[in-house]
Amino acid sequence: GINAEYGMCILQHLVLVCAMVLLEATNVPAEPHELLPQNFPPLENDLIFRSLRGEKVERAPVWIMRQAGRYLPEFLEVRKTADFFTVCRTPVLAAQITLQPIVRFPLDAAIIFSDILVVPQALGMEVLMKEAKGPVFPNPLVSPADLSRIPETVDVHKELKYVFDAITLTRHRLKGKVPLFGFSGAPWTLMAYMIEGEGSKTWVKSKSWLYKHPQESHKLLKILSDVISDYLIAQADAGAQLLQVFDSWASELSPKAFDEFSLPHLSLIAERVKSKHPNVPLVIFAKGANYAIDKLCETKYDVIGLDWTIDPAEARNITKGRKALQGNLDPAVLYADKATMEKEVRQMFQSFSLGESGGKLSYICNLGHGLNPSHSPEAVGGFVDLVHSVSEELIKAK
Numbered sequence: 001g002i003n004a005e006y007g008m009c010i011l012q013h014l015v016l017v018c019a020m021v022l023l024e025a026t027n028v029p030a031e032p033h034e035l036l037p038q039n040f041p042p043l044e045n046d047l048i049f050r051s052l053r054g055e056k057v058e059r060a061p062v063w064i065m066r067q068a069g070r071y072l073p074e075f076l077e078v079r080k081t082a083d084f085f086t087v088c089r090t091p092v093l094a095a096q097i098t099l100q101p102i103v104r105f106p107l108d109a110a111i112i113f114s115d116i117l118v119v120p121q122a123l124g125m126e127v128l129m130k131e132a133k134g135p136v137f138p139n140p141l142v143s144p145a146d147l148s149r150i151p152e153t154v155d156v157h158k159e160l161k162y163v164f165d166a167i168t169l170t171r172h173r174l175k176g177k178v179p180l181f182g183f184s185g186a187p188w189t190l191m192a193y194m195i196e197g198e199g200s201k202t203w204v205k206s207k208s209w210l211y212k213h214p215q216e217s218h219k220l221l222k223i224l225s226d227v228i229s230d231y232l233i234a235q236a237d238a239g240a241q242l243l244q245v246f247d248s249w250a251s252e253l254s255p256k257a258f259d260e261f262s263l264p265h266l267s268l269i270a271e272r273v274k275s276k277h278p279n280v281p282l283v284i285f286a287k288g289a290n291y292a293i294d295k296l297c298e299t300k301y302d303v304i305g306l307d308w309t310i311d312p313a314e315a316r317n318i319t320k321g322r323k324a325l326q327g328n329l330d331p332a333v334l335y336a337d338k339a340t341m342e343k344e345v346r347q348m349f350q351s352f353s354l355g356e357s358g359g360k361l362s363y364i365c366n367l368g369h370g371l372n373p374s375h376s377p378e379a380v381g382g383f384v385d386l387v388h389s390v391s392e393e394l395i396k397a398k
Helices: 002-024 047-052 073-079 084-091 091-104 118-122 144-149 161-174 185-196 203-212 216-240 255-276 290-296 314-318 332-335 338-351 378-398
Strands: 127-130 134-136 180-185 242-247 282-286 303-305 322-331 364-365
Touching: 002 338, 047 364, 073 084, 073 091, 084 091, 084 118, 084 161, 091 161, 091 378, 118 216, 144 216, 144 303, 161 180, 161 216, 180 216, 180 282, 185 216, 185 242, 185 255, 203 216, 203 255, 216 242, 216 255, 255 282, 282 290, 290 314, 314 322, 314 338, 322 338, 322 378, 332 338, 332 378, 338 378
Parallel strands: 180 242, 242 282, 282 303, 303 322, 322 364
Antiparallel strands: 127 134
């Protein structure tokens, strides 16, 4: 009745107040030692690493793409004080936001708060984040002649130092609670934004480059893959314990175009990162490119992220144990009631064969894409709790 609802409201308010108090403690200037990538606190939760190694685990590890974001009221409070890219470029604020979902939910990894478009910024392009519209490039690449504006090499340690400082600071402030992901956008996805100038339904400007200007397209993709490789290596140097590459617009490419313009550059990035950090797990999330799963198994990525448009059983049949998998619940499920959410989570786990795994998963639970601003923190918490309880139940039942 009314009393129960009132009690729940009070409880939710207290949880939020406690979270805000804890987070206030993280919004303090960095001590000098907190910007040195050494003497990190020992890791307390290594569930993701044990799962990826194929060791027996008690439940599925879980983190969520865009777990630090606009659905959290504490995130919006920080954003009142600074615009989006100022937050990205201010290590104390980036660390604070990275920690917000870790304070709230029993997640198994944090992911540094940043944006894939810091790489085009490092190449000298202006990027604005406009409310209700998203990223905008005031001066996109219109023709191949504009490539003269793009430097062929970039000192990532100078241009993207703020990201590395944020990673190092966050590692110290996590106090070993969970591991930390770093990430980058993929070459094709970044090229698409740099030419299109903003998000698009058709991506016709950028896709037409591939066919009208294939040589110049490869030149730009090579520049991007070189910068991304250096960027990811430096993130691992700074303390990132896992790395993910987001090819968010892979879905716009035909299998042939993906093979020609995305896959070789993705493969090169993985080879370069692994040559420097062989033990840092590397995840590739090529959204909508289910046709490429088999070929991605031939690269040096350790984990293939799945979106919600493929049955996990099909993905398992393609990968045949060559790679670990990550995913892949439809984010829309988090708008459902708890019973429906539980049913969907259970079906997903059954399709990943958690019940037959004996606890040896080679799997990370996630959504099939990022959280939306309209998701509720309660729904996210409910999802995380269900991942814990249902995966534990299925593993124990074996």
